[in-house]
Amino acid sequence: MTTEQQRTSIVWDYAPAPEATDHVRLADRYGIFIDGAFRDPAESRYEPTLNPATEQPIAEIAWAGAADVTAAIDSARAAQPKWAALPDRDRAKYLFRIARLIQERARELAVVETLDGGKPLRESRDVDIPLAAAHFFHYAGWADKLRYGVNAREVAPLGVVGQIVPWNFPLLMAAWKLAPALACGNTAILKPAETTPLTALLLAEICQEAELPEGVVSVLPGGGDTGATLVRAPGIDKIAFTGSTAVGRDIQAALAGRPTSLTLELGGKSANIVFEDAALDQAVEGIVNGIFFNQGHVCCAGSRLLIQESVLDEVIAKLWRRMGRLRVGDPLDKNTDVGAINSAEQLQRIETLVAAGEGEGAHRRTIACDLPEHGYWFAPTLFTDVSPAHRIAVEEIFGPVVSVLSFRTQAEAIEKANNSRYGLAAGIWTDKGAKAFEVANALRAGVVWQNTYNHFDPTAAFGGYKESGFGREGGPAGLRPYLKVVR
Amino acid sequence: MSRRLGHVDRVGVEERVAQLGTRSIKTTAKQQGIRLAVSMVDLTTLEGADTPGKVRNLCAKGVCPAPNIPEIPSVAAICVYPSLVATARAALQGSGVKTASVATGFPAGQVSLEAKLRDTEDAVAAGADEIDMVISREAFLAGDDARVQQEIARIKDACGEAHLKVILETAELGSYDHIRHASMLAMEAGADFIKTSTGKASSGATPGVCLVMLEAIRDYGDRTGRVVGFKAAGGVSTSKEALKRLVLVKETLGDEWLTPDRIRIGASSLLNDLLLQYAKTETGRYGRPEDFSKE
Numbered sequence: 001m002t003t004e005q006q007r008t009s010i011v012w013d014y015a016p017a018p019e020a021t022d023h024v025r026l027a028d029r030y031g032i033f034i035d036g037a038f039r040d041p042a043e044s045r046y047e048p049t050l051n052p053a054t055e056q057p058i059a060e061i062a063w064a065g066a067a068d069v070t071a072a073i074d075s076a077r078a079a080q081p082k083w084a085a086l087p088d089r090d091r092a093k094y095l096f097r098i099a100r101l102i103q104e105r106a107r108e109l110a111v112v113e114t115l116d117g118g119k120p121l122r123e124s125r126d127v128d129i130p131l132a133a134a135h136f137f138h139y140a141g142w143a144d145k146l147r148y149g150v151n152a153r154e155v156a157p158l159g160v161v162g163q164i165v166p167w168n169f170p171l172l173m174a175a176w177k178l179a180p181a182l183a184c185g186n187t188a189i190l191k192p193a194e195t196t197p198l199t200a201l202l203l204a205e206i207c208q209e210a211e212l213p214e215g216v217v218s219v220l221p222g223g224g225d226t227g228a229t230l231v232r233a234p235g236i237d238k239i240a241f242t243g244s245t246a247v248g249r250d251i252q253a254a255l256a257g258r259p260t261s262l263t264l265e266l267g268g269k270s271a272n273i274v275f276e277d278a279a280l281d282q283a284v285e286g287i288v289n290g291i292f293f294n295q296g297h298v299c300c301a302g303s304r305l306l307i308q309e310s311v312l313d314e315v316i317a318k319l320w321r322r323m324g325r326l327r328v329g330d331p332l333d334k335n336t337d338v339g340a341i342n343s344a345e346q347l348q349r350i351e352t353l354v355a356a357g358e359g360e361g362a363h364r365r366t367i368a369c370d371l372p373e374h375g376y377w378f379a380p381t382l383f384t385d386v387s388p389a390h391r392i393a394v395e396e397i398f399g400p401v402v403s404v405l406s407f408r409t410q411a412e413a414i415e416k417a418n419n420s421r422y423g424l425a426a427g428i429w430t431d432k433g434a435k436a437f438e439v440a441n442a443l444r445a446g447v448v449w450q451n452t453y454n455h456f457d458p459t460a461a462f463g464g465y466k467e468s469g470f471g472r473e474g475g476p477a478g479l480r481p482y483l484k485v486v487r
Numbered sequence: 488m489s490r491r492l493g494h495v496d497r498v499g500v501e502e503r504v505a506q507l508g509t510r511s512i513k514t515t516a517k518q519q520g521i522r523l524a525v526s527m528v529d530l531t532t533l534e535g536a537d538t539p540g541k542v543r544n545l546c547a548k549g550v551c552p553a554p555n556i557p558e559i560p561s562v563a564a565i566c567v568y569p570s571l572v573a574t575a576r577a578a579l580q581g582s583g584v585k586t587a588s589v590a591t592g593f594p595a596g597q598v599s600l601e602a603k604l605r606d607t608e609d610a611v612a613a614g615a616d617e618i619d620m621v622i623s624r625e626a627f628l629a630g631d632d633a634r635v636q637q638e639i640a641r642i643k644d645a646c647g648e649a650h651l652k653v654i655l656e657t658a659e660l661g662s663y664d665h666i667r668h669a670s671m672l673a674m675e676a677g678a679d680f681i682k683t684s685t686g687k688a689s690s691g692a693t694p695g696v697c698l699v700m701l702e703a704i705r706d707y708g709d710r711t712g713r714v715v716g717f718k719a720a721g722g723v724s725t726s727k728e729a730l731k732r733l734v735l736v737k738e739t740l741g742d743e744w745l746t747p748d749r750i751r752i753g754a755s756s757l758l759n760d761l762l763l764q765y766a767k768t769e770t771g772r773y774g775r776p777e778d779f780s781k782e
């Protein structure tokens with residue numbers, strides 16, 4: 001071969017780079033976690049949890065029933081006065097321990113999160129697990145400063161809290177809920193999602209390792225019926241729920257007239273607004289991160305993309321080309337950008353809404369990529385020619401599907417962004433500082449990102465307006481839902 | 488006419504390169520990537536102490552970097568000062584390796600345009616296939632875009648058939664907005680390649696700088712249809728860093744750009760690290776620096 005041929009014949013692609021899984025030790029079966037120990041559920045019911053990328057079962061998971069809910073509440077109730085009476089710094093000490101143990105077991109937790117939920121390892125490794133540890137660190141620091149966080153002279157915990165978390169960020173959402181609840185002196189009963197219980201159960205192991213007093217944290221895996229029982233059970237002082245708006249409504253109706261406080265973090269159809277004076281290449285990155293992060297299974301996903309008409313074609317061309325570079329496939333591969341859809345049920349919901357989008361006349365483009373034979377997959381999809389009345393512009397798809405709408409002026413952008421029954425998050429892309437603040441103030445959304453998207457930090461409050469729920473998590477604002485002001 | 492800058496968001500650029508920096512390049516991807524990187528090296532010596540003997544040695548190294556690893560290709564070019572172009576040209580005869588020369592009062596560029604043209608003409612007359620010029624940072628920073636472009640255009644004319652690489656010296660430009668703007672000026676004025684640095688400034692081809700320039704090349708290509716190449720120079724001295732630059736190219740411009748016709752890496756010490764790392768993928772053992780000749 002001549003030098004010239006040698007030089008021009010080199011093709012270069014990334015070789016498969018699967019994360020090792022041999023360091024992960026999962027049990028075949030996990031029970032419910034009450035009184036600081038794992039045990040069989042009263043009805044001895046177990047269900048498999050699947051790897052959505054292969055449809056293979058990973059482990060058998062207990063399905064908690066009504067008797068288990070009662071047992072957990074009794075245990076949490078018994079533990080609560082002692083937990084609250086601990087010196088504040090001692091509660092902090094336990095939270096610091098949990099945070100450090102999450103860091104120590106980060107690699108294992110990342111692999112399990114990816115196996116159980118289908119999200120790319122790059123995300124579980126670089127986002128979910130580090131942020132979960134960061135939340136425990138953050139609230140550990142608040143444990144002896146509670147009254148400064150809520151501007152009160154004296155505060156007290158609420159008591160026993162029930163916490164129901166979704167399947168999109170299983171460990172991270174558990175951390176968002178448990179860390180402030182425990183820092184404030186409450187005891188907690190955590191109900192992980194049906195399709196992703198594993199990391200919550202590993203977190204229960206971590207609570208054991210941290211020698212957290214018995215009953216301070218209980219974990220009740222199960223399904224929607226388990227959650228519904230927990231919500232309706234007597235003896236719960238507060239419910240914190242993250243999940244769909246439909247279930248949120250049901251919970252609020254069930255708790256009406258009862259002395260149980262409630263916070264809800266529900267769905268969204270968040271507007272990501274690109275102005276003509278934005279740094280367009282970085283905006284495109286933000287659009288991609290806003291909607292394809294975690295396969296779009298993000299309540300605050302930037303699923304309604306609003307682009308100023310003067311740059312509409314340019315941004316769509318850049319976005320479409322960028323989408324073509326997304327690497328879809330094995331979530332355990334370190335170079336995968338988009339992993340598996342979390343469940344067959346969710347895949348069906350995405351397919352239904354995408355079909356509705358096509359039926360209503362929007363223009364669909366889906367990137368060409370080889371999808372694995374088994375498992376649940378949906379390739380990143382872009383809809384243009386979307387009218388604000390289309391279902392895909394109104395309803396939450398919760399998948400890797402972005403709907404593009406255009407606007408002409410700043411006022412129109414604000415009007416369109418706010419024209420939604422949701423109000424969880426929004427993104428603003430502009431190089432003009434004054435405009436960014438003006439628009440942010442006019443948006444009815446709990447979180448507004450400027451020149452970035454899907455950026456999370458334990459110090460920042462997160463929560464919604466309107467049908468996206470109420471209550472805030474993160475930062476000092478995240479203490480308030482777990483405290484009552486005594487005087 | 489007053490200058491209008493495009494918008495580049497520094498935080499966004501750095502997040503993007505940090506994310507691409509986590510790409511895992513292992514096994515066959517590492518081997519192929521290293522071979523590709525070798526084929527893109529502009530093996531460079533730019534010292535006051537350079538002699539014809541040293542340049543001849545470097546040329547031999549560039550043509551056949553690792554005699555006992557036959558699958559390692561030749562480098563793309565040997566890059567020297569104008570006075571040594573004839574020596575390099577003779578040593579590289581028939582090898583397919585190009586002769587490149589810095590010119591235009593390298594590295595500061597603080598000489599008259601006439602001197603820059605003369606410098607360029609000398610190098611071309613001595614047989615340089617490629618000319619690496621520096622832009623007038625003083626004109627750029629003073630806002631005189633017209634002078635920056637006129638100089639590039641004049642030097643491009645002086646190059647004749649030789650390819651022109653335009654060095655922006657990004658460390659002296661102050662911001663990503665400026666780097667993008669300077670990239671566009673250079674391409675519009677006729678650059679065949681745009682290049683990050685002289686290697687003599689405080690920093691060089693950082694990932695962020697490379698990304699901004701690659702995006703400018705892509706957008707310019709979209710607008711005009713003309714392909715402009717990219718040369719990363721300054722600070723890329725390890726295989727790992729070189730592969731990270733190739734990741735940026737692959738994911739910004741696409742696979743068809745992964746060729747020495749379009750991408751170069753200017754370096755002196757990088758080549759031996761590429762060879763060491765390649766040997767390691769073959770043998771499983773880390774080699775010693777003495778395993779390969781210095782030049």
